[in-house]
Amino acid sequence: MKNEPCKQLTRVAYFCMEYALQSSMKTFAGGLGILAGDYMKAAKDSSCSVIGIGILWKQGYGGQAVDSTGRVHDKYCNYKYDFLQDTGVKVTVDIKDKEVTCKVWKVDCFGNSPVYLLDTDIPENDNANVKLRWVTSKLYGGVEEERLAQEIVLGVGGVRALRKLGIETDVYHFNEGHAAFAGFELIREKMAGGLDFEEALERTREQIVFTTHTPVKEGNEKHPINALVYMGANLGLSGQQLERIGGSPFNMTVAGLRLCKAANAVSRLHAVTANKMWENIEDRPYIIPITNGIHRPTWVDMRLHRHIADGETIWKHHQENKKKLLSFVHKRTGHKLLEESITIGFARRAVDYKRPDLFMRNIEDFEALVKKWNVQIIFSGKAHPLDDSGKRVLENLIALSKKYPQNVVFIKNYDMEIAQRLVQGCDVWLNSPRRPNEACGTSGMKAAMNGVLNLSVLDGWWPESCIDGVNGWQFGDGFESTDAGIVDEWDRKKLIEVFDNHVAPTYYEDRQRWIEMMRSSINTTWDAFDIKRMINEYYEKMYTPSEKNR
Numbered sequence: 001m002k003n004e005p006c007k008q009l010t011r012v013a014y015f016c017m018e019y020a021l022q023s024s025m026k027t028f029a030g031g032l033g034i035l036a037g038d039y040m041k042a043a044k045d046s047s048c049s050v051i052g053i054g055i056l057w058k059q060g061y062g063g064q065a066v067d068s069t070g071r072v073h074d075k076y077c078n079y080k081y082d083f084l085q086d087t088g089v090k091v092t093v094d095i096k097d098k099e100v101t102c103k104v105w106k107v108d109c110f111g112n113s114p115v116y117l118l119d120t121d122i123p124e125n126d127n128a129n130v131k132l133r134w135v136t137s138k139l140y141g142g143v144e145e146e147r148l149a150q151e152i153v154l155g156v157g158g159v160r161a162l163r164k165l166g167i168e169t170d171v172y173h174f175n176e177g178h179a180a181f182a183g184f185e186l187i188r189e190k191m192a193g194g195l196d197f198e199e200a201l202e203r204t205r206e207q208i209v210f211t212t213h214t215p216v217k218e219g220n221e222k223h224p225i226n227a228l229v230y231m232g233a234n235l236g237l238s239g240q241q242l243e244r245i246g247g248s249p250f251n252m253t254v255a256g257l258r259l260c261k262a263a264n265a266v267s268r269l270h271a272v273t274a275n276k277m278w279e280n281i282e283d284r285p286y287i288i289p290i291t292n293g294i295h296r297p298t299w300v301d302m303r304l305h306r307h308i309a310d311g312e313t314i315w316k317h318h319q320e321n322k323k324k325l326l327s328f329v330h331k332r333t334g335h336k337l338l339e340e341s342i343t344i345g346f347a348r349r350a351v352d353y354k355r356p357d358l359f360m361r362n363i364e365d366f367e368a369l370v371k372k373w374n375v376q377i378i379f380s381g382k383a384h385p386l387d388d389s390g391k392r393v394l395e396n397l398i399a400l401s402k403k404y405p406q407n408v409v410f411i412k413n414y415d416m417e418i419a420q421r422l423v424q425g426c427d428v429w430l431n432s433p434r435r436p437n438e439a440c441g442t443s444g445m446k447a448a449m450n451g452v453l454n455l456s457v458l459d460g461w462w463p464e465s466c467i468d469g470v471n472g473w474q475f476g477d478g479f480e481s482t483d484a485g486i487v488d489e490w491d492r493k494k495l496i497e498v499f500d501n502h503v504a505p506t507y508y509e510d511r512q513r514w515i516e517m518m519r520s521s522i523n524t525t526w527d528a529f530d531i532k533r534m535i536n537e538y539y540e541k542m543y544t545p546s547e548k549n550r
C-alpha cells in the first residue's frame, strides 16, 4: 500500500457556488454541485481538514412544471431547510458601494465535512437596498450585475467568513472560476499589511489551487473590467491589475488560472482540451488531469461490492433495483414499464451539447429500433429557467413520451433522488455529448459501479475506462468535426448500429455474457473512480507544497 498523504495537516477551504449533499437540498444545478457534495462527504470519511464555502440559494436553480399540453414552465419557490445551524457569524461585503450583510450558516449533518453557506436574505439588508436581500436567491439567475454580486458574496464574503469563524486555512481551492474574487480579498489583505501588488499576488498564488470544469469556451464567464469596478468586486485593485489577472474582458477562468499555484481539469481528455483552450494565456500553470470520482455510499448499491458479488447475486440485486425504479417511475409518471424489457437511462441538465434527443433525431429509425427490441428509455432533466432552447428539448421529449408511452418516459425536475434510482435500476446508461464538450460525466461512474452498462461516446471520463464490449460500449469512434450537423448524424448512426448489433442482442440473447459485462463494469470502476482516489490526487498533486509548475 502506498502511504496516504497526510490529510490533517493541510487545512483546505473549498469554494463552490453549488453543493448537493442530500435530496432535499436544492442549492445546486448539476455536476459541479454533486462533485462538491460528494467531495465534502469523502473528506469527512477520510478525516481530511476540509471545509466548504458556498451560498444558501433560497430558490435554488429553479424547477419546472409541465402543463397539460406538454409545455414546460418555470417554477421557483422559496425553500426552507431544517438542517441549517446558525453559526452566529455575520460578515459584510460592499456591493455597488452598499454594505451588504451575509449571515453564515453551517451544514454538517449529512456525513459531510462542514459546509458554510452565506445568506443575504436577512432583515439587515432591507435598509441598504431591498434588492440586495435577493443576491442569494437564484443560482445562476439574473443578469451580469446579479452574478457579480453573487460572486462577491461567495469569494469576498467567503474569505471574511473564514476569518470571523476562526478557521485557519493553508489552501484555498476554487472549484470553478466563480470564487475568483476570493483571490482579490487575499491580495487585499496582504496589501493592507504593507505588501505591494506583485508581492501580494505572488504570495496569494501560493495559497490557491483551481479546478476548471468547462470545455465549452462560451461557458467560461467573462465581464467587462468596468463592470467589476462598478460593482466593487475589484476591492481597490486598478483596471490594469485586474487585466493582469483576468484579461480584458475579465475572464473568471483565466483569473482562476492566474491566481493559483496548481490547476486541474476533471478528466484526462478534458485536460488536453483545457490546455489547448488556454494555450494563449501566459503566466498560468499547466492544467493537470485529475479525474473526478463519486462518493460510493451515496450512489452505489453496496451489495454489489466487487469482492463479494458473483454473477448470480449481481443479477438478482440488479433486478430488484430495476423493479424499484419501475415502480418509482409508475408513481411519478403513470407509465407502466416492463421488467423484461431493456431499459435505458438518460438524465442530465438539458443543454444542447449533451444531445438527449440524438437517438430520436430520425424518428423512423428510432421507431423501428424501439419496436424491434422493446426498448424503454427513461429521461430526466432540467433546463435552466432562462434557457429556452433547453426547454424546447424537454418539450420534445415530453411529446415523444406521449406518443410512445410504452417506450419513452420523461421524469421532470431531475434531482439526486431520481439520479439514485436511475443509476441503480436501468440496464444501460446512455451518454451522447458532442465531443469534446463533456468535461467528465460522473453519472456514468455511478451507473458503472451499479452494474449498469455504459453506452457512451468517448468523451469525459469514458475513454479512461471503456473496454468496448467488455465493460460497456463506445459509439462514434471519437469522430470530431467543426460542423455540428455532421458529427451529430455520424454519432446517431453509430449509436443505432451499436445498439442494434451489440447492446440489444447481448441483453436478450446472451444473458450470461451480459452479467459478465456487469461484473467487469463494477470491477473496472469500483476503486478507479471512487472519489477517495481523487482526494488523494488533490493532496499529492495540488494541495501539498511542491515545486512550481508555472
Ligand SMILES: *Cc1c(COP(=O)(O)O)cnc(C)c1O
Binding pocket: 029, 030, 031, 032, 034, 347, 348, 349, 414, 415, 416, 419, 420, 440, 441, 442, 443, 444, 446
Ligand atoms: C451525478 C449527477 C450529475 C452529474 O453527472 P453528469 O454525468 O455530469 O450529468 C448531475 N446531476 C445529478 C442529479 C447527479 O446525480
